[in-house]
Amino acid sequence: MPVTIHLVRHAQGLHNLCRENEAIHDPRLTQIGEQQCETLRAQFPHHKQVTRLFASPLRRTLQTCLLSFGYKETDQVPQHPPVVAIPELQEVADSPCDTGSDAATLKQEFAALVDLHCIYDGWNSTPEWVSWSSKVQDLHARAKKARLVLREMLEYAGEDDHVVVVTHGAFLHFLTEDYYGVEPARATGWENTEFRSFQFSAVEGCGPVPSLIETVDSWERRHGDTPRPTPKEQQKLQEVYIWQLGQFIAPEGSH
Numbered sequence: 001m002p003v004t005i006h007l008v009r010h011a012q013g014l015h016n017l018c019r020e021n022e023a024i025h026d027p028r029l030t031q032i033g034e035q036q037c038e039t040l041r042a043q044f045p046h047h048k049q050v051t052r053l054f055a056s057p058l059r060r061t062l063q064t065c066l067l068s069f070g071y072k073e074t075d076q077v078p079q080h081p082p083v084v085a086i087p088e089l090q091e092v093a094d095s096p097c098d099t100g101s102d103a104a105t106l107k108q109e110f111a112a113l114v115d116l117h118c119i120y121d122g123w124n125s126t127p128e129w130v131s132w133s134s135k136v137q138d139l140h141a142r143a144k145k146a147r148l149v150l151r152e153m154l155e156y157a158g159e160d161d162h163v164v165v166v167t168h169g170a171f172l173h174f175l176t177e178d179y180y181g182v183e184p185a186r187a188t189g190w191e192n193t194e195f196r197s198f199q200f201s202a203v204e205g206c207g208p209v210p211s212l213i214e215t216v217d218s219w220e221r222r223h224g225d226t227p228r229p230t231p232k233e234q235q236k237l238q239e240v241y242i243w244q245l246g247q248f249i250a251p252e253g254s255h
Contacts, residue, residue, distance in 0.1 A: 002156045005150070006046065007070070007176065009190040011036040013060040013078040015097035016192070022235065025096040029063050037067035037156040044068070044195065047077045049162040054150065056089035056167045057119055058100045062110055064193065065166040070113065082115040084153070087123050088146035089175075089200040091168035093134050099166075101125040134249050137241055143174035144209045151200060151210055164195075170245060176212050178218045179237035180229050188250040194220070 015021045029037070033183050034152035054064040056190060062083060071079040085106070091098040092147070100106075103119045111114070131137075132146075154163060169188030176198065182189035197218035200210040229237060 002100055002159065004046075004049075004162045004215065005198045005200070006044075006050075006164045006195050006196070006210075007028065007172060007198060008040070008064065008164060008167060009169050009188070009192060010056075010058075010060045010064040011067075013042075013097070021068055022095050022097040025099060026059050026101045026203075028059050029067075031066070033041055033060070033192065034067060037064055040193040040195070041075075041077070042069045046162045049160065050078070050080060050164055051157065051161045052087070052154070052163040053080050053083040054086055054153070054163065054165045055083050055114075056061045056091070056100075056171075057085040057087055057106060057116075058090060058098070059109075059166075060167065061089070062106075063164045065164065066113055066168075068193065069164050073131060078194055082113055083101050083116075085110075085113045086117055086149060087118060088142055088149055089165065089167040089171065092139055092170045092245070094173070095249075139171075139174050143171070143177075147200075147212065157254045170232070170248070173241060177234070177238075178214065178229075179234060179239060181240040182237075182241050182244065184244065185247075187245055 001243055010029075012025035012030050013033060014030055016026055017030065018032075021027065037137075049068065052063055053069055055061045062085065065083045069080070070079065070083070071077055080124060087100075088098060090143065100123070101109075103116065103121050106114070106116055139255060150165065154161075167175065169190045172188065172190050174180070176196075180189070197215045198212040201213050
């Protein structure tokens with residue numbers, strides 16, 4: 001069986017409280033967000049199978065990953081390797097709340113708990129780079145790169161391994177190529193600390209960019225026997241979502 005990848009949206013951050021808070025640079029979790037992490041930690045059923053942890057390098061995603069899946073002597077969560085911060089997993093906009101802290105700050109705050117070898121000086125201050133552009137075609141390209149990075153990092157993972165990836169609500173739609181279930185006037189169909197489980201469509205060699213396919217159990221847990229959207233339906237859903245997202249990333253940013 002292929003590696004199972006549990007994708008998680010971060011817990012509630014200060015920027016989630018109101019649009020004005022989107023002006024906060026790289027905000028932390030709220031107290032409610034920390035409580036959401038404790039709930040996820042208690043309810044997540046696969047702790048013993050998890051072998052790797054990955055997260056976007058923003059504070060709220062790193063905090064969510066550490067609080068929800070990090071090792072504690074007081075419970076049964078196993079001691080995993082450090083969380084690996086992956087820049088390609090950051091959110092879709094360049095608003096202050098979606099702009100990460102510099103490498104030195106992250107090292108000071110998280111170095112003991114997070115593997116920051118992918119984080120370089122200036123990673124968060126180059127909006128002119130296509131890599132971090134909020135243009136739709138560039139977001140699709142970054143999502144493809146993120147899937148390739150994850151596949152490469154999981155090349156030697158065992159078939160029964162489970163891994164966790166903590167990222168952001170809007171970017172999750174590009175990462176999964178799934179736009180089903182987004183309500184009008186929202187930038188994401190994912191709730192804070194919601195997790196869904198996926199497997200790569202192809203995980204070996206250096207072939208085409210793989211897609212992430214939601215597992216049957218994960219889909220049925222959320223939707224019962226509702227059929228999945230067809231590719232043509234997903235294309236239409238994507239068009240609607242891109243229009244909705246534009247209301248958030250221009251001019252004020254997204255979540």
